[in-house]
Amino acid sequence: MTIKDKRLDEELFLKEREEVLKAWPTGKEVDFDEAVAYHKSIPEERIMVNTLMKADQVGKTLIQPRAGVALPEEHIGLLQYLREEGEADLLPTTIDSYTRQNQYREAENGIKESREMGRSMLNGFPAVNHGVKVCRQVNEAVNVPVQVRHGTPDARLLAEITLAGGFTDFEGGGISYNIPYAKSVAIEDTIRYWQYVDRLVGYYQEHGVNINREPFGPLTGTLVPPSISHSVAIIEALLAARQGVKYLSLGYGQNGNLIQDVAAIQSLRELARDYLDKFGYDDVMVTTVFHQWMGGFPQDESKAYAVISWGAAAASLSRATKVIVKTPHEAMGIPTKEANAAGLKTTKQIVNMLQDQGLEQTHNMDEEKEMIIRETEQILNRVLELGDGDLVQGTVRAFSAGVMDIPFAPSKHNAGQVLPARDNQGAVRYLNFGNLPFSHDVKEYHREKLSERGQVEDREVDFQMVIDDIYAIGKGMLVGRPR
Missing domain, CATH: 3.90.970.10 (Glutamate mutase, C-terminal domain)
Structure with a gap:
């Protein structure tokens, strides 16, 4: 079947939902009408859209870590620690690798082993296995919004479980959670899977529930030119808007040159607004996300703090709505909760110090923004030409032709x-x-x-x-x- 940039037919979408929810037993826990009622009972301070929009209006940069472990009680304790000790404004639930590959039986074994070993044997929280009730316990245990972060090419069931479970923000996209993460998954397949995810978010929106969507900005994370990550972010934003998504956070991964990083966030916001308006989505709200350096870190913790601090400064000076924070243990593997909190507090201190400061527009800044905008527009215009105006077909053909090409990506569908x-x-x-x-x-x-x-x-x-x-x-x- 040839996929198009069209809103999924409601009857076919609802029929597909029935099949998706059968993929694992916890799918039976999802009752859409009950989930809508539950969302409408969530306190305002735990709804991501509310927090992001308030921060964006006053130019405040919020801080958010990455975090996730296998067992609910430990995961809740970790989030509470990062909120109280780390002073996080927003919290994550990072999903484990088995769930990302839809290997729920293996995730179930990981849960069992974690209980036997007394420590997490998974590198994240297996939300599908834990189900709707446990997801709600996670959200209710903290007093700030919690986002689902993962890396899943086919996130349909994960979205169903976690959104019914009270999460108010869902990360990812058909390009950004395929090409940088998977080797053999076709771009047509993931775009179609994520049309479902976005239609689900749009369906909640139609029933009065505001859920934020965030394409994954950094892609492969190392030395990705802004015009490439911007092109992916804007394509995924437009595809999401087509399915009824009204709130989008678009991201960018720090490269290290302050002028270029600030210009990148500013140009991303401007380009996104221009393209959304051009496509008729002027009612879609856009916020921005700055990811601290995603490449290799120094092993020395003092030097690692310098990298974190530089990312915090760039995020604040760019006026990004939020910054995703790294830890001083990046070079060593999964960080301790103490190291995670330390990275947060370092970032919080710098963001607070720079909140009332800005970076003046200079010739170099203007030149950088102009070049990023020109490059992004040239890529996106060619994508639309290849699709004869259809963004989905244009994206598929663009990857096939190398018109879209993500550096260092493992996918065989990427020109490289x-x-x-x-x-x-x-x-x-x-x-x-x-x-x-x-x-x-x-x-x-x-x-x-x-x-x-x-x-x-x-x-x-x-x-x-x-x-x-x-x-x-x-x-x-x-x-x-x-x-």
Whole structure:
């Protein structure tokens, strides 16, 4: 079946829901009308849309960690600790890897092993296995909104369980939770799965329940040029809006150059607003998310705090609505709750200090924003051309042609020809354009920026720069200079 950028037919959607809910026994716990009534009883301070919109109106940057463990009582204790000790404004429920791959039986075994071992044997919270009632216990145990964060190509049942369970924010998208996460899943399949997720959120919206949706901004997380992540975010925003979603948080992963990072958040908001309005979705609200550095971290905790602090400063100065916080244990594996709280408090301190400060528009800032906007528009315009105006078909064909191409992604449906590298000031540029539909002057701009670095370092502009840049922050620098 050829999928199109059309709202799912309600009758077919409801019929599909019946099949989705049969995929695991806890699906029987979902009663949509009862879930709507439950959502309408949730206190205002635990509804994500309310908190995000209030913060956005006053230019406040909220802080949110990543966190999730296998057992409900331990997960609740972790969230309470991060709220009270870490001073988190918003909380997550990060889902385990088995659930992300719809391997619910393996997740069930992980729950059993966790109880036997007395510690979490899963790298997240298996919400589908725990079911609606337990999800509600998680949400009711804290006094701030909780978001579902995961990485699931097919998140239909996860969305059903967690939304009925009282979560008011659901992360992901058909591109951002496929190409950076999966090897063999077709883009047509995940877009269709996420049309269902977005239609479910839209269906709740039609019944008076506000649920926020957040495409995953950083993608592969390391040196992703802003125009690539922006293009994905805007496509996923438009696809979600088509299905009735009214509240969107669009994200971007920190690259490290302050001017470029601030310009990226500002341009993302402007571009999203322009495209949503152009497509007739002027009633859709947009907030922004800044992800602290997603690449390699220094092993030394003191140096790791510097990376976290730099991300906090960039998030605040960009006026992002919220910042996703890293921990000083990033180089070591899953952090302790104490390390997680420490990263939060570090970020909170800097965000509070910078709340009343801004970064003046400069020539460099304006130039950076203009270039990001031009590149993003050139990609999106070509996507729409390939689809003859249909965004879904345009996206599928764009990935096939390499017009959409995410650096370092594992998916075999991704061309993998684009290579980024830093310029002499640490901003991320294109070393190899692949088949991205950029004009000659845009390509020359990037070549000139990288050539400047090559001259300063007295070396060729080549793949070695990419390798050096990937490891640079972990070694204490931003730009991967030769020794």
